[in-house]
Amino acid sequence: MAMIKTLIAAALLAASLTPTPQPAPGACAPSTAPPPQSAPPTSVNTLRQAYHCVLDNYYGGPALDTRTLLRNAMSAYTQELMRRGADRGDLRLPALTGNRDTDWAAFAKVLGTGDPAALRAAITGMVAGLQDNHANWIKPEPEEESEPTGTGIVGVSGAYGARLDPATRPPLFITEVLPGSPAAKADVRPGDILVKANGVPAFFGDTVNQSLVDAIGAPGPVRLTLKRPTTGRTRTVEIEPGPLTRPPRAVTSKTLPGGAVYVKLPGFFGGAADQVIAKLQGKPEAVVLDLRGNGGGSPREVTRLLGAFAHGKVTSYFCPFEGDCVPNKTDDSVPLVGARLIVLTDRGCASACDDFSAAVKDNGIGTLVGTRTAGAVSGPGEGYLLDDGSVLVLPKVRHLGPARETIDTVGVPVDHHAPMTALDLATGRDPGVAKALELLREQQ
Known part of the structure; x- marks a missing residue:
């Protein structure tokens, strides 16, 4: 969200x-x-x-x-x-x-x-x-409170920016709850299915209720009707917003069965590429790069990380309204890792994450597993200050994929469909990782 x-x-x-x-x-x-x-x-x-x-x-x-x-x-x-x-x-x-x-x-x-x-x-x-x-x-806003507040529900399936993906189909479920938050204290867990928010159903027929995200993020208490997929039990809880502690954004990794290195990259923030590359110093034979929920970041981090897996490739184009498009290319100063790459994506993979995923797919650098990316990508923007202290952010160029295709509003399709379900989250299963391991075993 x-x-x-x-x-x-x-x-x-x-x-x-x-x-x-x-x-x-x-x-x-x-x-x-x-x-x-x-x-x-x-x-x-x-x-x-x-x-x-x-x-x-x-x-x-x-x-x-x-x-x-x-x-x-x-x-x-x-x-x-x-x-x-x-x-x-x-x-x-x-x-x-x-x-x-x-x-x-x-x-x-x-x-x-x-x-x-x-x-x-x-x-x-x-x-x-x-x-x-x-x-x-x-908009101009007062300084943020020193301690953020909220319910602690920071992820729902189908989240697409501040709204929900219109293509979302039932059920809608919670994907992330901050530890120690009011929601966590009310025993709200990832995988819990959202039936209603403040008495309003999550779906009208097959159409998702866009106001649900607003209800969860509103300043006052929210009453949620939840269904636990492991038991089928339905209950209603009222959650009063309270202090939140967000863990710092960082690259994490672990070794998967068979020796592949799994790396979770939450965003293409400054230095993110080097953090990922540092996790791969042992020269693994395969890398499973998890970009699910990655909201984007710097184009430079994209080309640098791609340089660890391929050289001499066009990663995207930035195009002005008139004139020639400018190609972006892999950062060939980065030593090649030499590992097979599998990238996990979802509808939360946006902006620079769309960019990275398109480069991987179009250039045959790796395999995409999960669901289609967000399709929310543009060229670099610039902020413009207005006289009331607000800032207008406008893209200076538009973005095209390596094959000069439009990624914005369309997204990047995966090679292997492996969506996360409510039951998967509730039981700790990960269909994306499971599919990645299956593909790696097939290549042995």
Whole structure:
């Protein structure tokens, strides 16, 4: 469920690796430092900045229709006013022509001084209208509490960013619970099937209830109806959010039966590739690299880790709106491990993880086992600071796989389907690892 925050962090990290051109005057400024702690409220000028920033800096900006951008902004603006019972009788979308400057002038005239909360909704709606999972608006927020709080349920099957994968089919089940959390103290376990949240069913027919994630992450108590797959028992628990302790992100490993090395990589954070490579110093014959739930990170970590398994390969392409695509290649300064590679993926494998998986599959570097990746990948992004202290993150280029195929929204298909089930989690079985071991035995 934390994929969106991971994607934003990955975009900001990638931005630090990309040269920064100067923006158009008065649009927005590249964010090279954290937003100020004290900033004015969101205003019509903030929305103006965001509008011009998207047109000037988003890789697809030259093809955008200003009428669509402003329509999306107005739709979100009026919906926020209606939600609060503050709709205005004189508020309507003006006639727009497709001219960038005259359309904005007409739009701003209708808004007048503007409503700060509705303006924030308008920026959110305008960015969401791009339908790009790496384009995000990070709202100004007060400093985080020194101690995070929540239920401790940090993973559910079908999680796809802040939402649930529309392709998710019953049952929906919990995949991760933080030790010592309120959920753990209530005996909520991985594998427990989510039947209802606050009385609302997890599915309407075969359609997953998207509000379920919001219910679990809401500030107040949540009432969950759970079914334990090992016993069939159904019970209802009420969980009050409390202090949480998150374990540090780190690469872990173990030796599997037959001598293969299993490595769990939770993200392509700085130094992640070298941590994985350090686990392989014994020159194993086979490596099972677990990328399930890996939300992405730095493109440099992807090419460096791929360099441990292959040299001289194109790993992806970064493509501008116009002009030639730029190939990314394996980091051939990394010594080859010389091991057979099996990669475990799922719908939580996103962004840089999509990138890595596509490179493995297209170049024949290894075998993919599990389920199709998230298909939430773009080229490096950049953060742009707006006058209310918020940051707009926009991809500078689009991403294509090594075969110049689109991975975003599609994902990377696996070679061997091995999904995790509720019963697998509840009993400690791992179908992905089991399939990997089966494939390794076949090669002996």
